[in-house]
Amino acid sequence: MMMEAQQKLINIEIREVIRLLMNDRKRIYLYSCIAGIIGVVLAFATPKIYKSTVMLAPEESGNGFSGSLSSLASLVGMNMKIGQSGDALYPEIYPDLMTSTQFLVGLFSIPVTTSDAKEHYTYRDYLENHQKEALYDYPMIGLKLLVEKLQNKDKNSTNHQPDPFRLTKKEERIAKSIAKKINCLVDKKTSVITITVTDQDPLIAATMADSIQEHLQEAITVYRTQKAKNDLKYLNQLYTEAQQQYQKARHAYAAYCDAHVNVTLQSVQSKIDDLESDLQLKHNIYNQVVEQLQLAKAKVIERTPAFTIVQNATVPNKHSNMPKIVTLIIWMLIGFLFRFGMIVWNNRKSFVNI
Numbered sequence: 001m002m003m004e005a006q007q008k009l010i011n012i013e014i015r016e017v018i019r020l021l022m023n024d025r026k027r028i029y030l031y032s033c034i035a036g037i038i039g040v041v042l043a044f045a046t047p048k049i050y051k052s053t054v055m056l057a058p059e060e061s062g063n064g065f066s067g068s069l070s071s072l073a074s075l076v077g078m079n080m081k082i083g084q085s086g087d088a089l090y091p092e093i094y095p096d097l098m099t100s101t102q103f104l105v106g107l108f109s110i111p112v113t114t115s116d117a118k119e120h121y122t123y124r125d126y127l128e129n130h131q132k133e134a135l136y137d138y139p140m141i142g143l144k145l146l147v148e149k150l151q152n153k154d155k156n157s158t159n160h161q162p163d164p165f166r167l168t169k170k171e172e173r174i175a176k177s178i179a180k181k182i183n184c185l186v187d188k189k190t191s192v193i194t195i196t197v198t199d200q201d202p203l204i205a206a207t208m209a210d211s212i213q214e215h216l217q218e219a220i221t222v223y224r225t226q227k228a229k230n231d232l233k234y235l236n237q238l239y240t241e242a243q244q245q246y247q248k249a250r251h252a253y254a255a256y257c258d259a260h261v262n263v264t265l266q267s268v269q270s271k272i273d274d275l276e277s278d279l280q281l282k283h284n285i286y287n288q289v290v291e292q293l294q295l296a297k298a299k300v301i302e303r304t305p306a307f308t309i310v311q312n313a314t315v316p317n318k319h320s321n322m323p324k325i326v327t328l329i330i331w332m333l334i335g336f337l338f339r340f341g342m343i344v345w346n347n348r349k350s351f352v353n354i
Helices: 002-007 014-023 025-044 064-075 091-098 101-105 123-129 135-151 169-181 202-259 266-303 324-346
Strands: 050-058 111-113 120-122 182-186 193-199 307-311
Touching: 014 025, 014 324, 025 324, 050 202, 091 101, 091 182, 091 193, 091 202, 101 169, 101 202, 111 123, 111 202, 120 123, 123 169, 123 202, 169 182, 169 193, 193 202, 202 266
Parallel strands: none
Antiparallel strands: 050 193, 050 307, 111 120, 182 193
């Protein structure tokens, strides 16, 4: 019985299917034409989008410069340990960095200019008030506007300074919209970063691609040099204190010696020796701090990454939308498949044998 149940397979009569299709060809043509018209209308009602691409190669994290500095420092008796700590910000996590709230909010205030009307906006204002919507988006947009009107929320003006820690709903939508327009890919073999920005205006797409590249470089630079700059700031404070103490000790020693130039008392000589020892101590501390300060300045330079721009941002001349003819063919195929499914379902008993 089990074998008989497994042998009851669906057997489709191809000739019967072809006959039904030929008999129903007028309606098939009608369904395909209607679907094609719908597809063309939607294609023309969809705003054109443009893509601009930037490619850059970051500096490899290594100890080449660090090793050179360490070698030079060892020649003069300095202990310089640079480049021995790992770098947690490697290229593979750059896409995550670019979709972070802090990074996206930093793009709100970038000035942009449209290519046709030559109007100037901030990127936030452009996305919020000057975007064209596709025809199929209007029902959802109307629903959102109705909900916002009923809730009577998010009345913040565009002059409101966004706080990445606490965004309003409108600011959060804008940030998500920007994240969708940015695509960042990293080649694992070459570490080349490819940033692609999509926008409805070609000039704005190129402007944002260039600006995002600069923001990414700045964010990476800040991260990699932050500790070195903090160390440099601290050493500057130590340098100021050491210099003041050394100057104070020098003046105290000189003043006491001048005041007792012809005095041969043992107590005076002992005081002079103490002041001289203190002066020598302050001088040694001062020299050590100066050496460490110079090394800290070199460390900031060493930690500052370099980027090679493989491909600059350019204004695209051609949109990236799907060609209208391809859209027409796809929708006509959808109309045919829809009618074909109806035929198969309505006449399943006449050409399917179980």
